[in-house]
Amino acid sequence: MANRPHETQNSLEENLGQVMSLCWEKGKIAASYYDLSSLELFTCHEALDHSPEFAMTMNLLRQVKPLHILASGPNYFLRELLVYCHLPRDEDLGRYKVKSLRMAALLPLIIFPQSEKSLSANRRIILELNLPGMPGQLVAADRAAYVESMLPLHQHLVVHSLGALLQYIHANKSHLFLGLGSDVVVSDLKVYKLQTEVPMDDVTMGSLQIFSGTNHHPSGYKEGENQSVEGFSIFRLVDRCFSRLGSKSMKMILSHPIREPEKLNSRYNTISWYLSAKNSDKLQPIKKYLKNVGDISQVFRNIVLQPENIKNWHLFKKIVYNGYMVLKSCQEIGTTAAPNTLFAEVAEFIEDDNYILQVLHVLDRVVDLDEELSHSKFSVKMGLDVDLDEKKKLMISIQNSIQEGVQNELKELSSCVGDISSYYIPEVGYVIKVVFYGEQSLVAEQLNQNFTLVSRSDEAHYYQNNHCKELNEKYGKLYSEIREHESRICQRLVSFLKERLPGIQGVVKLCAQLDCILSFAQVADEMSLRKPEILPKKTLNIQQGRHILWALRQRMVPNDFISGESNRKLVTLLSAPNSSGKSVYLKQVALTAYLAHVGSFVPTSATRLGLLDSIYSRINCPESVYGNNSSFLTDVRQLGKVMTNSSDRSLILIDEFGKGTSLLEAQALLASCIENLVKRGEKCPITLISTHYADIYDIVPDKDKDAISIKTFENITTKNGEMISTFQLKEGRTVRNYATKIAGVKQFMEEINKRCTDGGNNLANIKVRLAVFMIWLRLHGQIIDYQKLMDRVCVHLLR
Template identity: 30%
Template sequence: MQESENTSKSAKIGSTNIELLDGGRTSDHIVITTCQRNEGAEKQESSDETDIEDRLLSAICKGGRLGAACYTLQTGELQVLEEIMDSGPEHQIFQSLYRQTEPVRVILDSKSQNTFIDVVKNAVFHNGEMTDARCKLFFVSSKDYNYEACKRRIYSLALPGEPSACSEEQRAIFLRTVLDFSQTMSVHALGALLRYLDLNWSNLNMDLHTKPHFMTLKRISLLDIVLMDEDTYRGLQIFNTQAHPSGFKRGVQGSNKEGLSLFHLFSKCYSKVGQARLRLLLRHPTTDIETLRQRQDVIEFFMKPQSDSIMRNICSSLRYIKNVNGILAKIKALSAKAFVWKSLYNTLYNAVVISEICENARRASQYLDKIASFDTNKLYEMALYMNRIIDFDLSKSEGKFTVKVGVDADLDMKKQTMASLHGLMSETAKVEMERLPSFIEECTMLYMPHLGYLLGVRAWSDHLTLEQKELPDMKFMFQNNDYIHYKSKGCEELDMIIGDTYPEIVAHEARIMMRLTTIILDNLATLATLIDMCAELDCLIAISKVCKEYNFVRPTLSTEKVIQIKQGRHPLYLLTCDNFVANDAESSREAGFVKILTGPNASGKSVYMKQIGLIVYLSHIGSFVPADSATIGIVSHIYSRIESTECIAAHMSAFLIDLKQSLEHMVVNGAPVYLYRAVPGSVESSFAGQLAAASGVHRTVVDRAARVRQAIANNKLPEANPRKARLYNMIQRMKHELLQTKYN
């Protein structure tokens, strides 16, 4: 950034901004420098990463078999679901997939079976009411799901990492390594999604000059998922998304916040990819006992005090890990800003560092050993290339991809020529600013192919006539949106002196950038795999911190039908109260599988049931559990029907209401004090009278209820209520008087 001042006017010379479009060609113009009358604050560098990920989900279900494909607009990631049985009418697998992907558009075959359409509509529209305005449902012709047509679209798919200059047969072999073409439902879903993207890309991306970029194609499987419906997720408070209280902001993406929930408890990840992976991990409890034990080993290792230094080093590198698919999608589309390249380098470098740090812990866990054993040679070479080629400091100051001196001799020569003329351009901008009328606050020096250097001025008023656009000593050229372009004397001098030197530098650096991009894309699959492992490691470290802080223990996983919990606790009570009565729970062939839980209102039944469900759930994501010990048998489903009405006026979630009812000691009017201990046997009294009295019900009503209950227990009719008899006599007397008045 260069700045200059004179006695009459203050001018600021902005940095160069280069815009490139697909194919390496320059855009309609190249901004050389900007001059302002009043010096302003420099713009802050924006973040290169966004939380927003818009996904499209294509699904087809026939004969009880589900196929699906998903595409993320921002990152170019393609995911294909391995074909799986999903019978109606519930279609639980699709519901789990929908909650994992959280799509903004669902693409459906118009001839799908009715039960499947009903489930999709219910998921998208929430029982017919379109409360989630983000997601929309689109029906496409069944012709789009033709198997051969879908197969041809997939074979035409261009993916990074495929063999260069390969034949059609070689490409087919390559695609078969990432997609099983015998799974017809998956082929149907992916082919229909690709066709939808081709037809609607301009509307989705708001750009007529680009086409869909596909960075990766991954297979995802739900064969191991523990099925849970949304009522169970809500009842167990695993997620608790709260809408913004303002009606104006309600429904706006990013306005919601997470309330008291298990996700909120574990949200201690250092990277955004880790945070996103945590949500996916909580949405995908697994029955794969080997995967669960590997996660437990990692959590156990990081809970040890001697692992603190390793954990700190890993966490310091995790901060720089970004979604490389999103970064490379921008780079491939030639829309990446300078700091995006820096983010890619930081991600690449720190991913290699994390792999090397795990060398010291590889014996503790098979998962850590997998990260430590990862072949990072190609990634190291990529980082070395980037460090030797890119001048990150100059890229930041100039706002464009800038190559270091010494990389290319021809480029260095062009830059030396340009450096000697850079002062001339700055001086030209200042001179032109002096010539312009005082009501113009800013001018831009830009270069356009075939027209040379031009002076750009923002329109100072709306609906200017051609005569009003004329300026002294300036030749009006054209107006583009808000900017009016002129050919000035200074521009003509630059055409003569500099010519095409600057565009040649930009084009030369663009060619180097494209060669570097090709090398990176060739190794994208390797980098993406390591980033994915780092994201899961971030999740497990976050979970280990919570487990260590609250003294969770490692559960014993079993293939037997058993749930045995000693001194179990509710994991979310830790955030809301100081005291909690722990309880045992046992379910087995010997102890019985079905339990009937009885007790008076507000004695803690719901919280007791929830804590059992949460402990079982935590065991199926690989976490430790809040108990003294636990043996958990692997289950295939977790369901609950626990409902609580939330009170907006009380500013409490349903979970807080449950805790308030269960944990507050009622000491007014002789109310009972519950010990919240579950014991074998049955309850002989509901304590309804004591609870009613404690809630403010009049004593006469409570006493009358007690007498009625006693009479029923003795198989007798209760004595007449004298107050009721008096009321009856009064009504009869009023009735008699009204009738007499009518006839008289």
């Protein structure tokens, strides 16, 4: 896969993480979280979230990965959060409960109470919040009206979660590296609805390889190890972004599949325009500017914390300028040339770009970004403030007078003394910097007769003479007066930028999103991907589909999947031996649906689908030693989550259920799940089940069989009796016993017989050999009852 263009750039700053507040009550969840790096505040409307799985909560936690969690709700909800935090489920909740968030211990999980008293207190704290874009000097009634227009304060769970979050941040600012004065700084406010997303759990994301390293190590001790290294995954494939901000935005897009037709069609149309003939050259200026668009929120945070650092101001102006140039470039493409695309959406900002030009003009007018860069100090340009200019001119004249006087005194030493300049060092005063040539000791000895050495370095010595001392007594406070004057101007400038930051953030985020969609377009061009068609009805019609990752390594046999249109059977049962391509087929169907919901083209010849509201799977079965989860227990829990949370607009994938238990138990459980899904009728989710149980279809009640579509893979048998899969899907079912036909099984059986003979025909030895043989058969799709087989062996031995 191609290298990402931004991999050679320097990182801005590591993400400090997020603090999240969750409130769950009577099947509803509300959440708020604060980004410590960008100073952005996010609030979610109340949404349905059923117990005991709490799918919406777990999906949100997976997406945000908060540093600290504040939570309120019943004990069974809180214990699920303990498990998420890798704490024992039976841990005493009392140690995490606090009466006041101002006294909260800095734990990964903090439990706060809900009451009418806390509701009113939280509402008051929210109304006192300084939101971005809020007009200044509002009376209490107008402030309340403004805040309520921005936030859903009629939902009491939102008030609890947001108020508790603000209290916690304010009380623990030093721990959270915020040092931002008395108020909580909010650079931007985002309010969104969880219902617009397509929930996917960690297991499903890991099974589909959206990100590498998603699955947990079974022992637990390697939790979180090597998370920064991205291996073979969807993210690695599609991340061709030109900037680090684009790469960060790509992770957000892949973590948040959506079901908003307007947004998805805008992304599709942008990719289509990119793939059109003669359009790639028009994007060259945009690509150049996108490389220099960074995280403006993080840079602004650095300015708030370190306003004196001129490098932060340089970076801020660079990002604003390049973001503005992206707007101009998109305007040149024009809404008529690329309507209903992200280009048109970005170009709309140019109609109201006065605030961006105003920011650039103010930065040029106020901040001296050239002269003081080497000093790394914020400096105000000459000509802005008359009083400040007079003080600076006096400072310059003093330094010049010192320098001229010293140069006259040191004429005799001109051959040994290099550069001579004057500086002002706080707490020392005016000094003379002398750089030596040749032997320093003799020259320094002569200088010490008329000058006082106050400091030295490897490069130079710093001296004071009587003239310096006189100026220190007369103008010693001049430098501090200049810095204080510039500091006041700097604070006013920060306030000016804070008011306009939301608009600038909107531009920057659109640039990052455009960067991501251009990456999608590049992948679509390289891999011949096709645009999916979104329909209002429930359907998933995939023609000539391929697994997008598998296709990178070898040639694939394309296959179709139809459910909901010409095929009204919503449950598809795929039975075939192992190594015939069942798991790859399931994943390629899921990946096609997933990619369509993040706005990417898909690896098919044609795709028609109705938007899904969730994707659930029972594909990967991660055992856990430290979590005390056996293979079968994990299997059952995953399947239970799928059956409980799925709706009529869900996509369900079940692969090889029942490996961890007996044949009859596994068949009974799987058949009961199929029966439950079929009985839902029109509300049955789109379901794809693969199994090596050839007779599972016979166990399903006859009245339900008409609602099930039966598929298998075509297999051929070689002259040597070995079975090979063609990976071509076809109608029908597997009814034959293929265990003895699979390539290599005969040699394996001969080796077992030979070792049993060499080891002696004792019952213990035969048990071991048979157990190994059954494991091998199980891996190749043939299940044999071990006890029945052992009974036959015992009868044979007794004879």
